[in-house]
Amino acid sequence: MTTESLPKDDIIDVAAEVIRSKGYQSTSVNDILAAANIGKGKFFHYFKTKHELGIAVVDRYIETWSLTLIENILRSSQEAEDRLQAMLNQTLEFYQDTNVKKGCPFGNLAVEMSEHDSAFRSKIDTFFDDWTVALGDTLSEIESIKSPYSYAQYMISTIEGSILLAKVKQSNEPLNNSITILKNATLPHKE
Amino acid sequence: MTTESLPKDDIIDVAAEVIRSKGYQSTSVNDILAAANIGKGKFFHYFKTKHELGIAVVDRYIETWSLTLIENILRSSQEAEDRLQAMLNQTLEFYQDTNVKKGCPFGNLAVEMSEHDSAFRSKIDTFFDDWTVALGDTLSEIESIKSPYSYAQYMISTIEGSILLAKVKQSNEPLNNSITILKNATLPHKE
Amino acid sequence: MTTESLPKDDIIDVAAEVIRSKGYQSTSVNDILAAANIGKGKFFHYFKTKHELGIAVVDRYIETWSLTLIENILRSSQEAEDRLQAMLNQTLEFYQDTNVKKGCPFGNLAVEMSEHDSAFRSKIDTFFDDWTVALGDTLSEIESIKSPYSYAQYMISTIEGSILLAKVKQSNEPLNNSITILKNATLPHKE
Amino acid sequence: MTTESLPKDDIIDVAAEVIRSKGYQSTSVNDILAAANIGKGKFFHYFKTKHELGIAVVDRYIETWSLTLIENILRSSQEAEDRLQAMLNQTLEFYQDTNVKKGCPFGNLAVEMSEHDSAFRSKIDTFFDDWTVALGDTLSEIESIKSPYSYAQYMISTIEGSILLAKVKQSNEPLNNSITILKNATLPHKE
DNA sequence: TATGAATGAGTTTTCATTCAT
DNA sequence: TATGAATGAAAACTCATTCAT
Known part of the structure; x- marks a missing residue:
């Protein structure tokens, strides 16, 4: 009665790692086959095209980070201030x-695909929006901050x-430095 | 008596544009030939490999931005505060x-090439360092700010x-938003 | 129930003929594709590089001649003198x-590749050695000849x-002439 | 009043060396330009095509060896037996x-070009003929040998x-071995 | 004479995708 | 479902040759 990990999911996981390292365009289907130790037929059985796999990888990234970063942290039941610190940590x-x-x-x-592939772009766009809203909501709770969603976007920009x-x-x-500064920054208060 | 535009420089300029749009790896030599309206022989006469052209393009970016951003603005003879504003503007x-x-x-x-090509990476690294130092020097002059070079790196991170x-x-x-916030941010003073 | 001819072996056979006529370097992959009536993908599916095919061709030559010349003739169960004559015939x-x-x-x-490709060279070297030993063994049996292996190498040199x-x-x-002389030559006896 | 070495001759000399090492087809015009330290214009000023240079190189080989091997040795005024030994030495x-x-x-x-380029082939053919005749003439003088020209061709085959x-x-x-055997061989006498 | 820029067909190789099994 | 053989367009690069200077 155990849920055996589905082959398709395995392929996505492996591909997610390879693509993060090499980029989408530089990753060949063969790279993925080698990393996942599967044949061509299996790959193209699950994914009509390499592009479809690419989108599945983005979806996987989004699933993962929506859970760990947004749900489990920014939308957790902790105090807002703690949620902010937890996200940075x-x-x-x-x-x-x-x-x-x-x-x-x-x-x-985002950098590699935005300009010439709107399927990738819009999914990534949505993820950044979700993150921004969740962070903005958190900031709203902390104190009467001015434009919490703008400041959330600003923080995400700094992190990226x-x-x-x-x-x-x-x-x-550079990341340690930026996060230290963000932690100590005076939030822009409402006047 | 006219200064004829140098062919090699023209190719670099055209390639710089194409590569900025499509990325280095997705830009084929043929893409550049088409954009520059030249033949293969001419391209490989000037550049032994596509990689060599890529490096020449990075060098061209660095030349351009070192001049416009660093020399002409951050190291100009204006007041430090004005230089900072000029850079952001x-x-x-x-x-x-x-x-x-x-x-x-x-x-x-930086995103596309850093992990698997150190020639690109180190040139870009140096450019960001130069920018950081020039901005840090400027910040130092404004007021007795704490860790001006760390704050410079933080600002550059936010911009990127x-x-x-x-x-x-x-x-x-998102860029307008971040720059607005950076302009209004309270700089971290020495204690 | 028919034994279908193996594609990879077919390619090697066709390539072996083309390469014998044109030489390895002057034979383009396209030449082989045309002669074998196959596409590029098929070729590079079986051989990672042209060089790998070249080596497979040498191996095929060696298989063929080791069998027909060495096993079937020089190491057959005939009288030594007959084996020698059979080889020359x-x-x-x-x-x-x-x-x-x-x-x-x-x-x-041997002439084309020895100086700049040791993979080809060493395989050919080994073949000539095997031939020399098999011929030397045969000569040893004929009569108490002096230095049979040296004389075997000499005969092979003459043939080549x-x-x-x-x-x-x-x-x-020229070949008819040399073999006639070799057949009539007085073998160098032990003193 | 010194005879300055002609550039064209220099190019042929340099090319002769490069071609002996790499073969004709694998030697690019650029290889020759680099070795001779000249520009493209100069090369194609002297030689309409690479092929023309190749033929000039063969002619140069023939000049050199006709002089050193045939004129100076086989057709010298020494005793025939000494000429034969001198050639082998x-x-x-x-x-x-x-x-x-x-x-x-x-x-x-000979091996590289004979089958597909008759200009190379016929020049080389003529050289081997000249060598054969000069050596056959020498052998004729030594003793009443049977078929001296056939035996000359046989000796040249062995050497090659x-x-x-x-x-x-x-x-x-292998060369030392063959020449030792040739020196000790009993020449085929007339009956 | 000589330079080296320019040409473009040709080279080896890669790759996403299809297809017979 | 899954294999891997097969495809062919496209990739980076080479090269003999031409041409403006």
Whole structure:
């Protein structure tokens, strides 16, 4: 009665890792076959095209992070201030190891795909929106902050940008630095 | 007596545009030939490999932005406060038109290339460092700010991240928002 | 219930012929595709590179000649003297038709590839060694000849050299001549 | 009043070396330009095509060896027996150093070009004929040998074949061996 | 004479996708 | 479901040759 992990899901998981490392376009179907140890027929049985797999990978990223970041943290039952700190801490932790060299799964695909593939773009767009709203809601609760959703977007920009710099430097220092500053920043109060 | 435009430079310019739009890996040599209206032989006469052209493009980005952003603005003879505002305004202006959909030339390549090509990575790294130092120097002059170089890196992260979000949204709103907040932010004073 | 001819083996056979005529380097993959009437994908499905195919062709040459020349003749159960004559006759026969214009499969690749490709070189080297030993063993049995293996190498040199001259002359006369002389030569006796 | 070495001749000399090492087809015009340190214009000023240069190189080989091997040795005023020994010794000496790895200039091109380029083939054919005749004339003088020209061709075959084997083995042993045997061989007497 | 920029057909190789089994 | 053989367009790159200077 155990739920055996479905082959299709396995493929998506493996592909998600490969694509985060190499990018979508540079990842060949063969790369995925090799990493997942499956044949061509199986792959194209589950996914009509490489693009379909790519979208499934984005969906997987979204599932994962919507759960861990949005549901479990920003929409948890903790105090708003604690939720904010937890989000920043979780981000820090996630990128402490070699993960930082691979960059943000969303940021990577955002940069690579936004201009020429609207299917990727709109899904990523929606995820950033969801994140922004969840963070904005949290900020709203903390104190009577001015434009909490704008400030949420600003914080997310800073986080994404510092992961980008961290990837270039191959060091998590830029991310650590930005999050330290964000934690100490004076929030823009209503007048 | 006219200064004829140099062919090699022309190719780099054209390639710089194409690569900013499509990314390095997705840009084929044929794409560049078509955009520049030249033949294969001419291309490979000037560049031994596509990679060599890619590096020349990064160098061109660096030349351009080192001049416009660093030399002409951050290291100009204006007041420090004015230089800071000028940098933010110039960034805003540059991305007002359709440019925002293409993203930041450096940020794009940083994300795409950092993990598997150290030649690209180290050049981009150096550029961000130069920018950070020039901005940090400027901040130092404004008032007795705490850790001006850390704050400079934080500002740059925010700018890069909001260009990334703007690319996803195909709108410059995230960039406008971040810059507005940066302009109004209270700088972290020495204690 | 028929034994279908194996595609990969077919390609090797076709390529072996083309390469014997044109040489390895002058034979393009397209030449082979055209001769075998297959597409690019099929070729590169079986062989990762042209070089891999080249090596497979050498291996095929070796298989063929190890069987016909060494196993079936020099190591057969005939009298040594008969085996020697059979080897010389088989060589003569093989080159009677237009084959002589194409030269020796081994000699051709030996000359073309030895200096810059050790994979080809060492395989050909081993084949000539095997031939030399098998011929030397045969000579040993005939009579108490001095240095049978040296004389075997000498005979093989003569055969290869006269195939070379025959190729230049586009006539088998040099080979016929050399073999006639070899047949009548007084073997160098022990003192 | 010194005869300055003509550029064209220099190019042929340089090309002769490169082609002996790499073969005609694998030698690119650029290889020659690099080795000779000249530009494209100069090359194609002197030679309408690469093929024309190739033929000039064969002519140069023929000039050189007709002089050193045929005129200076086989047609010298020495005793016939001494001329024969001198020819064999000169061959041995020429290939003692690393020269053996490059093979025989004539043998190399004979194998590479005979089947598909009659211009190369017929020149090489003529050279081997001249060598055969000069050697046959020498043999005729030694004693009343049967078929001196056939035996001359046989000797040349042996020499070419053992240079071929030496190239494969990357060792001059096969050539030393063959020449030792040739020196000790009983010449086929008239009956 | 000589330079080297320019050409474009040709080379080897990769790749997403299809298809027979 | 799944295999992997087969496809062919497209990729990066090479090369003999031409041409403006």
